[in-house]
Amino acid sequence: MKNREIIRTSLAIYLPSLLVQLGASLTMSFNVLWSRDLGAGVAMIGLIAAGNGIGSLLFDLPGGWIGGKIREKPFMIAAVGGLVLTGIFKAAATRPWQLLGIGIFMGMCVSAWGIGRLAYIRKNIPRRYRGRTLAFMGGIMRVARIATPALGGLIIQFLGFRVLYGVQAFLFASALVLLLVMMKDGSYLESGQAPAASVLKETFAKNGRNIVAAMIGIGGLQLLRISRNLIFPLWADSIGMSALLIGGFTSAGGMVETAMVVPAGITLDRAGRKWAAVPCTLGFALSMALMPLALTPAALAGVYLLMSLSNGLGSGINMTISSDLAPKNAAAEFLGIWRFVTDTSRLTGPLIAGSVAAAVSLPAAPLTAASAGLISAAVLLFAMDEPGRKRQMPARNRQKPSRNMDAPGRSRQMPGRDEQRPGRINQEPGQKNQSPTSPD
Missing domain, CATH: 1.20.1250.20 (MFS general substrate transporter like domains)
Structure with missing residues (x-):
């Protein structure tokens, strides 16, 4: 193209x-x-x-x-x-x-x-x-x-x-x-093309572990993102910040995330999807874990800066990985399943954070979100292959060139068992080798 x-x-x-x-x-x-x-x-x-x-x-x-x-x-x-x-x-x-x-x-x-x-x-x-x-x-x-x-x-x-x-x-x-x-x-579904259900079944059979790992990892990232909208204002209010200052932090964080769009796109395409997804999720989880230690507006500003940088590095990561994993002939059906999983995470995130804050304490809410983020980052790092890239064939399975093919002056084909060799005649098994000139 x-x-x-x-x-x-x-x-x-x-x-x-x-x-x-x-x-x-x-x-x-x-x-x-x-x-x-x-x-x-x-x-x-x-x-x-x-x-x-x-x-x-x-x-x-x-x-x-x-x-x-x-x-x-x-x-x-x-x-x-x-x-x-x-x-x-x-x-x-x-x-x-x-x-x-x-x-x-x-x-x-x-x-x-x-x-x-x-x-x-x-x-x-x-x-x-x-x-x-x-x-x-x-x-x-x-x-x-x-x-x-x-x-x-x-x-x-x-x-x-x-x-x-x-x-x-x-x-x-x-x-x-x-x-x-x-x-x-x-384009419409082409004639002779396999139905979407068969394509999805084959996709999950061949790449199911990778897809499930990606859904868990990105679902955890979505949970972090939506939980931030609840946890950050509550924590900022608890340390005495005004609504005006909270709004200023939010706007500044949005600008930082926007500035990260170009580096995020370059990282996704040149380094790989995991190089954006794992640091994004890990940095987000770390900033959540540090939030209970931010007891002044200045300290919270540093935590929120790390959170915004991390989230900005993941700009478009959900859409990119899902479109990479989607089979071309059943993309819409696959993306519907993907959205169902990530939307479930988005709905449950505030419920979990709010319930933990009410039942335990406010500092426990960001720590719970951070734990989910660390698990998601580990899944993305260790269980998910780089989406859209085929695995390299193991070295032991690669066909090595024959020694005879590489050696100059040698024949490229080994003589067969039944081929006549110079100075010998074909004989039945069990007979002694005879020279063509030897007497009977």
């Missing part, structure tokens, strides 16, 4: 992804406030906040199956079209239960969008460029999360919640237009 074609294919994904992420991040911090204004109680607010995760988890497996039956482009168009509807419906909502239903539906659309996007990249971007492509995708997500919350707050302050969700619908609609215009069609 030519570089120009790779750039065009990447832009067809990058630009819609940027607009989708801008739309999602614009309202992420304000969904709870909108549900409160509509009269939701504390329990209902919690359900609404979990709606996206519930919808995504419910749709991961069926979404992978559906995505494998149709082309990637119409699948992504349907997903982003659904996101447009969620923005419109949220702007028009009048009851909290409506927001819950919309949130679940939005999670289903996000799942479909993620599966279709990765399946498209898996089929259209060569492996040697895939790490940089997906690391940059992770950078797009981080930039959107830094830029849009402040804009969302300004819109609410001067125009209200309904305008905010109207702007979100507009951003999603713009992404939909770009998909229609820029993205080339994918």
